[in-house]
Amino acid sequence: MSKYLILIFQDEAATKQSEGEAISAPYQEFMQRRGASLLNGAALQSASTATSIRRDGSGGHSVTDGPFAESKEVLGGYFLIEAADLDEALEIAKEVPAGIGVEVRPVRMVS
Amino acid sequence: MPQAASSEVAAAVADAHRREWAFVLAATVRVAGDIDAAEEAVQDAYASALATWGERGIPDKPGAWLTVAARHRALDMHRHAATEQRALPKLHGPEEYLPDGPGLDDEGIADDRLRLIFTCCHPALAFEAQVALTLRLLCGLSTADVARAFLVPEATMAARITRAKKKIAAAHIPYRVPPASELHDRIDGVLSVVYLVYTTGHTAPSGAQLMRTDLAERGLELARTLRALLPADPDVAGLLALILLTDARRDARLNEFHEQVLLEDQDRSRWDRRAIAEGVALLREALVSRPPGRFALMAAIAAVHDESGIWSDTDWREILGLYDLLMERWPSPVVQLNRAIALGFALGYAEGLAELDALGAEPQLARYPYLAAARGDFLARLGREEEARVAFQEALILADNEAERRSLRARMGALAGGSGQAGERGQRESPS
Numbered sequence: 001m002s003k004y005l006i007l008i009f010q011d012e013a014a015t016k017q018s019e020g021e022a023i024s025a026p027y028q029e030f031m032q033r034r035g036a037s038l039l040n041g042a043a044l045q046s047a048s049t050a051t052s053i054r055r056d057g058s059g060g061h062s063v064t065d066g067p068f069a070e071s072k073e074v075l076g077g078y079f080l081i082e083a084a085d086l087d088e089a090l091e092i093a094k095e096v097p098a099g100i101g102v103e104v105r106p107v108r109m110v111s
Numbered sequence: 112m113p114q115a116a117s118s119e120v121a122a123a124v125a126d127a128h129r130r131e132w133a134f135v136l137a138a139t140v141r142v143a144g145d146i147d148a149a150e151e152a153v154q155d156a157y158a159s160a161l162a163t164w165g166e167r168g169i170p171d172k173p174g175a176w177l178t179v180a181a182r183h184r185a186l187d188m189h190r191h192a193a194t195e196q197r198a199l200p201k202l203h204g205p206e207e208y209l210p211d212g213p214g215l216d217d218e219g220i221a222d223d224r225l226r227l228i229f230t231c232c233h234p235a236l237a238f239e240a241q242v243a244l245t246l247r248l249l250c251g252l253s254t255a256d257v258a259r260a261f262l263v264p265e266a267t268m269a270a271r272i273t274r275a276k277k278k279i280a281a282a283h284i285p286y287r288v289p290p291a292s293e294l295h296d297r298i299d300g301v302l303s304v305v306y307l308v309y310t311t312g313h314t315a316p317s318g319a320q321l322m323r324t325d326l327a328e329r330g331l332e333l334a335r336t337l338r339a340l341l342p343a344d345p346d347v348a349g350l351l352a353l354i355l356l357t358d359a360r361r362d363a364r365l366n367e368f369h370e371q372v373l374l375e376d377q378d379r380s381r382w383d384r385r386a387i388a389e390g391v392a393l394l395r396e397a398l399v400s401r402p403p404g405r406f407a408l409m410a411a412i413a414a415v416h417d418e419s420g421i422w423s424d425t426d427w428r429e430i431l432g433l434y435d436l437l438m439e440r441w442p443s444p445v446v447q448l449n450r451a452i453a454l455g456f457a458l459g460y461a462e463g464l465a466e467l468d469a470l471g472a473e474p475q476l477a478r479y480p481y482l483a484a485a486r487g488d489f490l491a492r493l494g495r496e497e498e499a500r501v502a503f504q505e506a507l508i509l510a511d512n513e514a515e516r517r518s519l520r521a522r523m524g525a526l527a528g529g530s531g532q533a534g535e536r537g538q539r540e541s542p543s
Binding site: 002084085086087090104106108 | 289
């Protein structure tokens with residue numbers, strides 16, 4: 001079995017709208033259906049609440065307002081899943097009722 | 112044991128490399144559990160064949176010999192790695208590790224090859240990576256050869272292949288044929304890769320030669336392999352039919368000076384009748400599916416040309432009708448271009464020219480020399496020689512293949528002579 005992170009991307013406008021709401025029915029349904037594969041997951045506050053920290057190259061950090069990459073498609077949440085292979089992970093990821101879509105990334109095993 | 116001369120052995124190993132590479136690799140990947148390790152084991156097997164066959168003679172079944180040798184090597188490497196406790200990323204398949212390995216029955220190997228094809232053409236890999244991996248792993252082409260075929264520096268191609276293999280291992284792209292429910296979607300990508308391998312050989316994107324015969328043959332072999340592995344799939348039948356019906360004209364496409372001969376001027380007695388008959392029979396099978404697939408429709412167009420005894424008998428209305436169907440199934444600017452050419456021959460050059468002019472705004476065709484060449488052709492047929500010259504000049508700027516450039520220059524030269532016979536050949540030989 002391998003672990004994959006499903007990154008959920010949403011339109012910035014949509015994230016603002018859904019702030020503070022309960023988990024939507026499609027998500028509840030998905031989490032129930034795929035519960036056996038889900039290790040962890042969370043919804044994020046809107047990208048406007050993000051703070052980015054960059055190394056400044058001389059040992060210090062610069063702290064700035066906003067997400068790391070400015071774009072209309074923002075990271076809205078994630079699931080950490082376990083699957084036999086990429087095909088199974090993609091099957092699960094296709095069922096995530098995400099606004100724009102999702103990105104599936106294998107988790108690197110560090111020994 | 113009979114000894115064999117070193118030249119014989121070298122020839123036998125080279126032949127086995129060309130014919131058996133993919134079989135041997137596919138049968139080894141499962142044991143090795145990792146594509147890189149399998150490739151290394153297969154290379155070792157070919158190297159040891161050079162030495163062993165010289166001493167003991169060339170085996171009756173070189174492919175089986177190489178497979179056994181490569182699998183043993185892979186198992187050795189596997190045990191070695193296990194004792195080192197190295198964490199190897201593994202391919203995930205139905206049988207990840209087989210101490211004894213399955214028998215070398217043809218069916219098992221056929222399944223392995225199919226698994227390898229679907230792994231190389233997994234949609235999670237970039238399309239260029241799919242093509243590169245297919246050429247590297249299923250055709251046994253060196254990285255340098257793959258790079259040359261796609262006009263990129265070798266280092267770029269090596270990086271692309273390494274990256275794709277790394278993704279297969281890291282993301283656990285499975286080594287298996289997709290289930291029936293997904294097969295239909297996945298096979299389309301596989302067929303596109305094989306078709307691209309063929310078309311890149313049929314008309315080389317650049318260089319002195321019109322064709323890259325080695326690539327065209329690899330494409331044909333891959334299509335035949337798929338046909339043997341998936342005999343009931345109409346899209347597979349359609350692709351093999353298309354390649355056979357296109358390839359049947361190969362010998363007539365060049366004259367004794369190695370210059371391109373356009374379809375209209377080809378000596379049709381040099382067309383390969385056996386390939387045409389085989390292609391037409393496959394086409395019948397492919398057309399059973401409703402609606403017909405895009406490869407079947409393109410094959411049907413190729414068949415209309417192949418079955419016309421002379422150019423003037425070409426049934427352009429039939430071809431135009433087939434392009435209309437193809438536009439529904441596969442609406443691409445290149446199909447539109449070929450449809451416009453067919454329309455010009457079916458309904459009149461002026462009508463064809465108007466269709467071509469309407470395509471001038473297509474950004475995807477902006478650097479495509481065949482649009483300008485086709486315009487030049489219709490303009491010449493309409494007696495508008497000055498405009499034809501400008502169009503051919505534009506095509507000449509865009510074309511990179513030297514054989515095609517010579518052909519374009521000849522058509523411009525004929526215009527200057529004012530004979531009016533000049534650019535009577537604008538059509539491409541096959542849609543792509």
